[in-house]
Amino acid sequence: MSTGDLFAQDAPCIEIAADVYLLKQFILHDASALITEIEKVFQQAPPRKMLTPGGYSMSAAISNCGNYGWVTDKNGYRYSQQDPLTGKHWPMMPALFKRLASQAAALAGFTDFQPDACLINSYEPGSKMGLHQDKDELDFNQPIVSFSLGLPVTFQFGGKQRNSPKQNIELSHGDVIVWGRQKRLNYHGVLTLKVGEHPVIGARRINLTFRRAR
């Protein structure tokens, strides 16, 4: 190996705001392995568009792995151990996911992060995710760790209220963003995914969100 090679453990962890950390290309070298694992999860728990409590369809297609999966339907948002489509448990969280998510959290100063939930959001051009808070978990001392794969997107990170000022952050294939502590409940979302073709995963973006649900 040459010293010029960039490995995940060498990726810089930039604090883009208090308690918000960007690890540019942190998972770049693991992207192909991650995608292989994602496709295996999809075979057991195919991505599907879920309904919001208001009855509208989300534009991102959802799957999950781990002990708990985030779901939404007419009854609300919650974590469930079962896939509502099959009634079976969500697929196991791959060890690679846990290891990389915990490593990223540690670089952001969150020691011993052990995610029990991995939400997999699949976006196609035209898909978006409106501003929302991640607040269905029990322990808000635990951070949120988000992996980006595929097409780039503008991530918006706002404040405690929906109308608070927002920061725009471009997230690309291989990037990781981590937030917590005073920002744990801040609003965030992504703008509409633009048309494009990614050489590794085609015309889509896949986001992995790691959380400690319980």
Place this chain on the structure above:
DNA sequence: TAGTATCG
């Protein structure tokens, strides 16, 4: 309200 309609 993890969406949508509407405005600029």
Place this chain on the structure above:
DNA sequence: CGAC
């Protein structure tokens, strides 16, 4: 488009 993106803000509201």
